Amino acid sequence: MIWKTAWKNVWRNKIRSLVVIVSVTIGIFGGVFAVAVMNGAIEQKVDATLNDEIAHIHINDPGFRDNYDIQLNVANPEEVLATVRSTPGVEAITARSVITGMANTATKSAGVQILGIHPETEKTVLNLHQTTIPGTGDFFETESRYNLAYIGESLAKELNIIRYRIDEYVLDSLSAREVPAEVLEKLTPFSGKRFKSEKSFKKEIKKALTLKEQKSYGLAIKEEAWSFRTRSKMTLTFLDKDQLQTGAVFRIAGIYDIKNSMYEMSQVLVENDVLAKLSGMGEKEYHQLIIRLDDLETSREVNEALKEKLGNLEVMHWKEIQPDLAMMTDMVTKFYAVFMVIILAALAFGIVNTMLMVVLERTKELGMLTAIGMNKKRVFNMIMLESVFLSLVGGVTGILVSKLLITATARKGINFASYAEGFEAMGYPAHIYPVISASFFVTVTILIILTGILSSVYPALKALKLDPAEALRTE
């Protein structure tokens, strides 16, 4: 009967209750959806990092990562490869040389890390080959008499290998994409022009178009004006095994785009036998072994197992390779809980206020209930239940609304294209697919119930202090 009475009491003053319920709904919806977006971004980042960049475990000489000394190879690489392949949980392994150097074109240069890879085994461990920008080539699949290099889009732009140009072809493509004639007219003066850099391209477009036109058509113009000459050239230079300057001209095999500017700027992939010849290293000499596992959940156990077997080598778990990412994934659940607690704490004040009004308005009724035999525990429970019901109705509605929106946006994602540069500079995708685990909803529901309970304490204590005889005399 107490439960029934408490539930009916919630709807006594419908407007007041709805105000509280709507505020809880908005607060929970906002919090849960924001967490889903953050969580989606982080999950995508972790997925991309593990699948495209670093895989799960690295093995190298213990001193190698201090300054990437070319002399510090993995000792007995064939034995190590065999040991790793026989370890349960290992799906694939690839070996690399890693040399720090410079990438140069006629106009620009940049410091890079040159990775000597075996394309076939590299493909079994990482998915970088799947991120090749269409029209820029492939992942060392086409035979060539030239030295080939596979580089990132950001590096290609930095070295002016990717340029922006506007010509008739571009204007036709834009027209096909329904860019209005007046906008095309404004671009016509640039016809035949190749811009020196992305920066200068953007500057000229900003001058030519209005803000609205830039927002509506800027992305399409950028995509169509993007230009790359197949098998463009660049030079890679570095110090060989004898610490002598060496290098060679490389043609661009393909350009990858993983939406991580930092990685794209620094990592250049070449075929290992080419790098070995240039650097003076043996063809079977490697600096790093990169491992992909069957199941990410077993990464700790496999890491420990490999450490035991390969005591003389450094075996690093992905969380040790990228501690910032590790910190993010480890701390993020606590962060989400704190975030929701802060939202609920703010909402709790509204609930406390409402429940205090409830107690004040029902002083006489509470006096009567005590008089006819409702003990303090039951009075407390009734008020607490009203508070919990109020919180739960708003909270569950908020969860349902956020679940609907997460489901709706999970397939197509949310496009933060206007902020793409900023996102990619931090290594995050600009197109985010919100995602949240079922356990988070359970956590939020528990927090909502706790909020209801805690919000009721002060008002309930006020109710318990009422003297029934005095309360009955209240008008």
Add this chain to the structure above:
Amino acid sequence: MKVLEIKNVHKIYNSSEVKVHAVNDISLDFEKGEFAAIVGPSGSGKTTLLNMIGGLDTPTEGEILVDKVNLAGLKSSGLIDFRMRNIGFVFQSYNLIPVLTAKENVEFIMSLQKWDKKAMNERTIELLKAVGLEDRINSRPSKLSGGQQQRVAVARALASKPKFVLADEPTANLDSKSTETLLDIMEQLNKDEGITFIFSTHDARVVKKARRVITVEDGKVISDERKN
């Protein structure tokens, strides 16, 4: 059989300015099945006396025994429980729970006492029939007249078969017709259930119905008449 014994009860209110002797050495006994009215002018101490009988207030001196149990000896939680099981209340302004129906209001105390659902339902229907509201069992108080609400309150007070019912000015907010109906019902229930009714009242109609009239003035019992 005595259901209530009031022995040399005093109630003194001490404030910084004045000392009020609201109840001054009152001794009364009530038998099972009595239909008694306590009358007196405003400020005579009858409400204070009724509150002490109901365990809502404690005497400064003296004892109040309900079925031989001294109310003053009970702790707060024990007193509330004792009230629930032994004393029924009918208030001047009905004091029904507005969100519950007539049936739910009557069932309320029985549910607190964890009655069996079937027994609870039977007792509720029986009482609502007795007060003439069997066709309004699912109506909320806002849909009932003042007289009807007070009848529900009477049914509620009798629900758990208490030792006695305390009615503080139960007819004060009713018209004459409703008052007559209510008093007839209460008299009939008193006879049928054998439950003692003790009224605090100014209403001459209540006094006329009562079989015992206790007059209180300045905190003292002036007269105690039993009618044949």
